[in-house]
Amino acid sequence: MVIDRQNVLDLIGKNKHKYSSCIITCYTFDFTFFEERVIPTLRLSNIKNINVFLDGKHLEQTLENVTGDEFKTHKTYSLTPVYETGIFHPKIMLLTGVKHGLLIIGSGNLTSSGLSTNDEVWAAFHLNSLESLNAPIFADVWQYLQPYLQQAKGFNKQKISWINQYAAWINELDNTSPTSFIKINKEQEVKFLANNPNSSIYQTLKDWLPQNRIKKLTVISPYFDDKAKLLDLFRSDYSINEIQCITDSQFGLLPTKASTDLLEQIMFYDWKDCLENFDKRYNRLHAKMLHFDYDDEEYLLLGSPNATIQAFGGPTSSAKNGEAALLLKRQKKGNNLLTDLGIGTLKATPLNISIYDRLAANRGDSITAAKWEYRIIYSERNGSKLTVHLQRSSSEVLELQVLDVHNTEVEKHTIEAGTREAIVNLLFPNDAFRLCLLYHGKRESNFVLIHNVAYQAKCNPDPNQAELSQIIEGLSYDPDNDLYIELLKHADYNWVDDELADDTNLSGGGFSKKGPNLQAPKQYGALSEEQLNQLPSVQSLEIELMSNPNIQIADILKLVSKGLASQQNEIQENEEEALAIEDLELQSGQGKEVVALPKIRFRGEKEQRAIYRHIETLYKFYRNELSSLYDKKTLRDSPKRLIKLKDLSNMSIMLDLLYIFYGKTYTIYKTELGVLFSKKFGNQLADIEKKYKLTRLKKTDPTNFNIVYYEVDSGLFLSLKTDLQAINQTLLIQQEEFSPIPHKIPYIIEGHFYATDGSGLKAVLIEVLGSFLICANAGYQHYGYEVYDDKVSAYRMDIFETATFLILNVNWKEDEEVYRDILLLDLLHFVCPKILKKNEAKSAIKSIHAFYERAAHKGTHFHQNLDYFKREKLPNYNLWRQNFEENRQQLIKETSTIRLGSLVCSSSLGFAALRQAGKDFLVLKKPGLLWDESMGELLMKVSYPQTKITAYKQINIHTPSEEETIADTIR
Numbered sequence: 001m002v003i004d005r006q007n008v009l010d011l012i013g014k015n016k017h018k019y020s021s022c023i024i025t026c027y028t029f030d031f032t033f034f035e036e037r038v039i040p041t042l043r044l045s046n047i048k049n050i051n052v053f054l055d056g057k058h059l060e061q062t063l064e065n066v067t068g069d070e071f072k073t074h075k076t077y078s079l080t081p082v083y084e085t086g087i088f089h090p091k092i093m094l095l096t097g098v099k100h101g102l103l104i105i106g107s108g109n110l111t112s113s114g115l116s117t118n119d120e121v122w123a124a125f126h127l128n129s130l131e132s133l134n135a136p137i138f139a140d141v142w143q144y145l146q147p148y149l150q151q152a153k154g155f156n157k158q159k160i161s162w163i164n165q166y167a168a169w170i171n172e173l174d175n176t177s178p179t180s181f182i183k184i185n186k187e188q189e190v191k192f193l194a195n196n197p198n199s200s201i202y203q204t205l206k207d208w209l210p211q212n213r214i215k216k217l218t219v220i221s222p223y224f225d226d227k228a229k230l231l232d233l234f235r236s237d238y239s240i241n242e243i244q245c246i247t248d249s250q251f252g253l254l255p256t257k258a259s260t261d262l263l264e265q266i267m268f269y270d271w272k273d274c275l276e277n278f279d280k281r282y283n284r285l286h287a288k289m290l291h292f293d294y295d296d297e298e299y300l301l302l303g304s305p306n307a308t309i310q311a312f313g314g315p316t317s318s319a320k321n322g323e324a325a326l327l328l329k330r331q332k333k334g335n336n337l338l339t340d341l342g343i344g345t346l347k348a349t350p351l352n353i354s355i356y357d358r359l360a361a362n363r364g365d366s367i368t369a370a371k372w373e374y375r376i377i378y379s380e381r382n383g384s385k386l387t388v389h390l391q392r393s394s395s396e397v398l399e400l401q402v403l404d405v406h407n408t409e410v411e412k413h414t415i416e417a418g419t420r421e422a423i424v425n426l427l428f429p430n431d432a433f434r435l436c437l438l439y440h441g442k443r444e445s446n447f448v449l450i451h452n453v454a455y456q457a458k459c460n461p462d463p464n465q466a467e468l469s470q471i472i473e474g475l476s477y478d479p480d481n482d483l484y485i486e487l488l489k490h491a492d493y494n495w496v497d498d499e500l501a502d503d504t505n506l507s508g509g510g511f512s513k514k515g516p517n518l519q520a521p522k523q524y525g526a527l528s529e530e531q532l533n534q535l536p537s538v539q540s541l542e543i544e545l546m547s548n549p550n551i552q553i554a555d556i557l558k559l560v561s562k563g564l565a566s567q568q569n570e571i572q573e574n575e576e577e578a579l580a581i582e583d584l585e586l587q588s589g590q591g592k593e594v595v596a597l598p599k600i601r602f603r604g605e606k607e608q609r610a611i612y613r614h615i616e617t618l619y620k621f622y623r624n625e626l627s628s629l630y631d632k633k634t635l636r637d638s639p640k641r642l643i644k645l646k647d648l649s650n651m652s653i654m655l656d657l658l659y660i661f662y663g664k665t666y667t668i669y670k671t672e673l674g675v676l677f678s679k680k681f682g683n684q685l686a687d688i689e690k691k692y693k694l695t696r697l698k699k700t701d702p703t704n705f706n707i708v709y710y711e712v713d714s715g716l717f718l719s720l721k722t723d724l725q726a727i728n729q730t731l732l733i734q735q736e737e738f739s740p741i742p743h744k745i746p747y748i749i750e751g752h753f754y755a756t757d758g759s760g761l762k763a764v765l766i767e768v769l770g771s772f773l774i775c776a777n778a779g780y781q782h783y784g785y786e787v788y789d790d791k792v793s794a795y796r797m798d799i800f801e802t803a804t805f806l807i808l809n810v811n812w813k814e815d816e817e818v819y820r821d822i823l824l825l826d827l828l829h830f831v832c833p834k835i836l837k838k839n840e841a842k843s844a845i846k847s848i849h850a851f852y853e854r855a856a857h858k859g860t861h862f863h864q865n866l867d868y869f870k871r872e873k874l875p876n877y878n879l880w881r882q883n884f885e886e887n888r889q890q891l892i893k894e895t896s897t898i899r900l901g902s903l904v905c906s907s908s909l910g911f912a913a914l915r916q917a918g919k920d921f922l923v924l925k926k927p928g929l930l931w932d933e934s935m936g937e938l939l940m941k942v943s944y945p946q947t948k949i950t951a952y953k954q955i956n957i958h959t960p961s962e963e964e965t966i967a968d969t970i971r
Contacts, residue, residue: 008093008104008106008108008120008122008124009037009038009041011102011104011122011124012041012042012044012045012047012095012102013045014044014045015045016044016045016046017046017097018045018095018097018099018100018102019045019046019047019095019096019097019100019101019102020046020047020048020049020096020097020098020166020167020461021047021048021049021050021051021095021096021097021159021162021163021166021167021461022042022047022049022050022051022093022094022095022096023051023053023092023093023094023145023149023160023163024050024051024052024053024092024093024094024110025052025053025054025082025088025090025091025092025145025148025324026052026053026054026055026090026091026109026110027054027055027058027087027088027089027091027109027304028054028055028058028062028109028110028111029052029054029058029059029062029079029109029110029111030109030110030111030112031062031067031069031070031071032067032069033110033111033112034052034077034110035072035073035074036073037112038110039073039074039077045095046466047095048076048458048459048461048469049159049162049163049459049460049461050076050077050078050459051077051078051080051152051156051159051160052077052078052079052080052110053080053081053082053088053148053149053151054079054080054081054082054088054110055081055082055083055084055087055088055089055367056081056082056083056088056375056377057083057087057367057369058087058367059079059081060081060369060370060446060447061367061370063434063446063447063448063449064447066405066407066433066434066447066449068404068405068406068407068433069405070449071433071449071451071452072405073477075452075455075456075476076455076456076458076459077459078152078155078156078159078451078456079449079451080148080151080152080153080156080378081377081378082148082151082322083375083391084320084321084322085320085321086310086319086320086321086322087310087320087321087322087367088321088322089304089305089311089321089322089323090194090303090304090322090323090324091105091106091107091108091109091303091304091324092104092105092141092145092324093105094138094141094142094145096163096166096167096170097166097167098166098167098168099128099129099169100126100127100128101126101127101128101138101167101169101170102124102125102126102127103124103125103126103127103134103137103138103141104122104123104124104125105122105123105124105141105192105302105303105324105325105326106120106121106122106123106287106302106303106304107120107121107122107286107287107288107302107303107304108120108122108286113284113286117282117284118284118285118286118287119271119275119282119283119284119285119286119287120286120287121287121288121289121302121303121341123190123302123326123328125137125138125184127169129169130169130172130173133182133183133184133185134182134184135173135174136173136174136178136182137182137184137190137192138170138173139173139174139175140177140178140192141192141324142170142173142175143175144192144194144196144324148322153377153378153380153389154378154380154387154389154451154453155380155382155451155453155456155457156378156451156456159456159459162460162461162462166461166462178191181208181327181329187330187331187333188328188329188330189328189329189330190326190327190328190329191208191326191327191329192324192325192326192327193205193208193301193303193324193325193326193327194322194323194324194325195313195318195319195321195322195323197318200312200313200314200317200318200319201305201311201312201313201319201323201325202230202233202312202313202314202315202319203313203314203315205301205312205327206237206315208327209238209292209299210294210297212239212294212295213239213240213241213294214238214239214240214241214292214293214294215241215242215293215294215295216240216241216242216243216244216291216293217234217238217240217242217243217244217290217291217292217293218243218244218245218246218289218290218291218293218338218345219231219243219244219245219246219289219290219307220245220246220247220271220285220287220288220289220290220291220343221245221246221247221252221288221289221306221307222247222248222251222252222253222285222286222288222306223252223253223306223307223308224245224247224252224253224254224255224306224307224308225255225307225308225309226253226255226256226257226258227255227257227258227259228255228258228259228262228266229308229309230307230308230309230312231243231245231255231258231262231266231307232259232262233309233314233315235262235265237315243265243266244266244267244268244269244345245266245267245268245269245307246268246269246270246271246274246285246343246345247268247269247270247271247285247351248270248271248272248284248285249270249271249351249356250284251284251285252285254268254351254353254356255353256353256354256356256357258353263353263354267345267350268350268351268353269345269348269349269350269351270348270351271283271285273345273347273348273349274343274344274345274348275342275343276342276343277342287302288302288303288304288305288306288307288325289301289302289338290307291336291337291338293336294332295332296331296332297329297330297331297332298329298330298332298336298337299327299328299329299330300327300328300330300337300338301325301326301327301328302325302326302328303323303324303325303326304323304324304325305319305321305323305325311323370446372444372445372446373439373444373445374390374391374392374394374398374437374444374445375390375391375392375445375446376388376389376390376391376435376436376437376445376446376447376448377389377390377391377448378448378451379435379448379449379450379451380450380451380452380453380456381426381429381432381450381451381452381453382453382454382787382790383429383454383790383791383794384425384426384427384429384794385423385424385425385426385790386402386413386423386424386425386426386429386432386435386450387421387422387423388400388415388421388422388423388424388435388448389420389421390419390420390421390422392420393418393419393420394415394416394417394418394419394420394437395417395418396417396439397414397415397416397417398414398415398419398437398438398439398444399412399413399414399415399437399438399439399441400412400413400414400415400422400424400435400436400437400438401435401436401437401438401443402426402431402432402434402435402450403432403433403434403435403436404431404432404433405433410427410428410431410432411426411427411428412438415437427839427843430562430564432450433449433450434447434448434449434450435447435448435450436448454555455476457547458472458473458552460547462547465547467486467490468487468490468549468552468553469552471483471486471487471490472487472552472553472556475487475556475560475565476556476559476565477565478565479560479565479660482603482604482607484607484610484611484657485603485606485607485610487553487556487557488553488610488611488613488614488653489610490549490552490553491549491550491553491614491650491653492548492549492550492646493617493621493650494646548645548649550645550646550649550650550653551645551649551791553649553653554648554649554650554652554653554656554795557652557653557656557657557660558652558656558798560656560660561656561659561660561802561851561854562850562854563850563854604665604666604667604668604745604747605666605668605745607661607666607747608661608666608745608747611657611661611747611748614650614653614654614657615654615657615764615768617650618650618651618654618768618772619767619768619771622768622771622772622774622775622928623771625639625641625771625775626638626639626771626774626775626928629774629940630930630940633940633941633942633943634942634943635906635908635909635942635943635944636908638774638777638778638908638909639774639775639777639778640778641775641778642778642779642780642781643775643776643778643779643780643781644780644781645781645783645788645791645792645795647772647775648792648795648796648799649795651769651772651795651799652795652798652799652802654764654768655769655799655802655803655806656802658748658761658764658806659802659805659806659851659855660856661747661748661856662747662748662761662806662809662855662856662857663746663748663855663856663857663858664746664747664856664857665744665745665746665747666744666745666747667742667743667744667745668713668742668743668745669713669714669715669740669741669742669743670695670711670712670713670714670740670741670743671711671712671713671714671717671738671739671740671741672697672699672709672710672711672738672741673709673710673711673712673717673720673721673732673733673735673738674701674707674708674709674710674732674733674735675707675708675709675710675724675731675732675733676704676706676707676730676731676732676733677706677707677708678706678728678731681727681728681731684727685727685731688720688723688724688727689710691723692712692713692716692719692720693712693713694710694711694712694720695710695711695712696708696709696710697709697710697711707733711741714740717738748760748761749761750762750810750811751763761806761810762810762812762816765803765806765807765810765823765927766819766823766927766928766938767927767928769803769823769927769928770819770822770823770826770926770927770928770929770938771927771928772928773823773826773827773830773831773910773927773928774909774910774926774928776826776830776831776910777830777907777908777909777910780792780796793833796831796832796833797832797833797834797844799827799831800827800828800831800832800833800844801844801847801848801851802851803823803827803831804824804827804844804848804869805848805851805852805855807820807823807824807827807865808848808859808862808865808866808869809851809852809855809857809858809859809862809865810859810861810865811859811860811861812861812865818901818913818925819927819938820865821873821903822903822910822911822912822913822926822927823927824869824873825873825877825903825910825911825952826910826911826927828874828877829877829881829905829910829911830910832844835878835881836874836878837878841874845866845870848866849866852866880952880953884905884950888950891950891951891952891953892948892949892950892951893948893949893950893951894947894948895914895917895922895944895946895947895948895949896917896947898914898917898949898951900914900915900916900917901913901914901915902914902951902952903951903952904924904949904950904951904952905949905950905951905952906924906949906950909924909926909942910926911926911952912924912925912926913925913926914949915937915939916941920943920944920945921941921942921943921944922941922942922944922949923939923940923941923942924939924940924942925937925938925939926938926940
């Protein structure tokens, strides 16, 4: 039913269980208002799957002058441009949930004025069952939206499918067009009208309005044809006693070229004179209504169409605009509908249209589109893969120019002739913001923003994903909050993910391995790789991948570690929702002064335990994977299981946690107390020490050596005090006050690699990462689907860069440097998915240095270690790798001729230091092996009947080479 004067956003409410998705259509769009006002309102009601369909030509003009803040505060909503002959102008909000629906149809755009200050008109309908009286209206609107929903591209199609999946009732609506008005209550009936290829709103009105004489037609619209063509049509096609128009003389478009005859017969009035309680600060007319007053009944058309031919069409002509409206029918009883809304002309003075000029800057409901040779409809990136959809195939070779938020070119890519859907791999995906097409350096297309699939996937309305999505959302917009404990609770340590595996293919290991001799599957028709990956069944795997908890956890931690999550000085999504609530409180006279306080990590110890639980889980798993090697001590018993996505995501999680928390501290509070020690109570005091984990201090009292000083967790002090007094009232030494003393505790210490508690960073790198790298010798699972195999490559690169930084950021003692070098070589050979030469090397080193710039702890030896890696280790490895692939026999040496301590390489174990070579055995030193207490090293004596092994020869580079020039990348 018609809504009284009210902000339309208030209709959505704050019930978090009604709705989960929405479709919004509009003409103009304000990014700042939408992200700062509309989305927080939707999020308060748990609506996260937000899909906006808007006029493409107007969006193009908006994107000509971006601020760089678009998609900054909120990144999960999607924009789909719609191109009509005229403009795309319907104003519809459709909210859906498992059982409920809310439909709002009106005149306002997604702008501050459209949803706040303008005078708009809306009608809203709720549905909670298919038997609802409003169900046919939902069915009509859902049917109307289908051609537009089908224009969604890329991941947007999946977001639309979620509506069908999680609001299944919408597919059960009766799509049969009603043959009469829909009765919505005792007094009112309604009919949904819209322009479509078969009929215009004007033509539909002719079918549904009575042919009786109309006593009065009141047209309320800010915009008219310059010659009032629509009004002429009503005069000629209907029997009307009186026509009056209400418009906005200050901001509207008036029919200044209308005929003298029309202007003499039709009175025009100013909105400010016709609206009760008009306030010029707010009441700008943007509502559109046509009120048909008959003898016994009245009809009110409300919605998006202005009083123009473009919006309504004609009796024989189609409308140019996409428009949507409602036709309300009511028997006359007391006040009419306009009077109920406080609208009337009794006290108004008619306007003299001839004295007004049509404002050239006011486009009304028309727009002139820029004439580009090519039009880009949509673009999105999934990791580094960028997909660009063109309106038509390119007829020549083009350049795709990618820009950042500062409008600076990031990179260019060639688009071949004949391309309609271009797919390129970005070199700097995190900098990509918008793009356009160039031909010979000249711009030949509109700009489009780049949607990020990783964010869009997180708006899945699946209730099973809700908790994890909320945690990830919190970390996305405030990486310094303490949600890491809850985040890691969702980690999946079940390493079985073979259901998509194709065991006939291996990828990525440094050595080739022959797969089993399997019979080839029967071929039913050849598909190209591109065709295969476009199949709906394959595309659904992308959703499955994005919904995997480990993938989501690893991806959000990677965003945090790369500094891509919002910083504290930005507006954060959850804080916006709080501000929205606060705004309501302020309006009602409530609220309090906001005081900025530093963040205190109250759950630091629990966070630390959660981090080390994850590390310990990985440590135990990979030690178990290596158990056969440890027990049998033969290289053929090294792991053969392929590394899968689950391995990579869990390892990525571990490394990013190390990066995020190494150098950070949390605060605990200890209370110092003195206890008068007595042999009489010795056993009881020993139990107290154990129960409360008391820490003895070196502090003494020179006047009484029987006093022992302790520290206890401040939260346990009162309980400790009670227990001591229960033993004897004199045990606790009284003092003026027992004040908590703050202690800063590092989450992660550098430690020693041989530490038995495994709490040091070195120990984790050498024992856990080292064990993983031995397992990675077996190679990587090839899934046979682009989205999965691309994710494997992306994780391998991320793990390589993060692990390399962590290694270089640590201070290695001289006797530990061999472990450092072996870790670096194993990462280069078995993890990094490509050989790092030229631009690849520069890009990787730039990323590693960027980790240093953002790190909480900046190691004093980082630059020295990085210089060593750039100038020696990487160039030497590249030369060795070239020899390994082109003339491997040159590298195979007799074990007896290799100097002890030199590095060798085994296809089963990777790189290792040769500590001893004997008849039928080798003693190898390597991260990931077991600790030899007698030697004080990580060693293993392995059975080795062969007499030769591949040597890693360190080459002294005296002159700058192509590889060595990468050392100058970072200064």
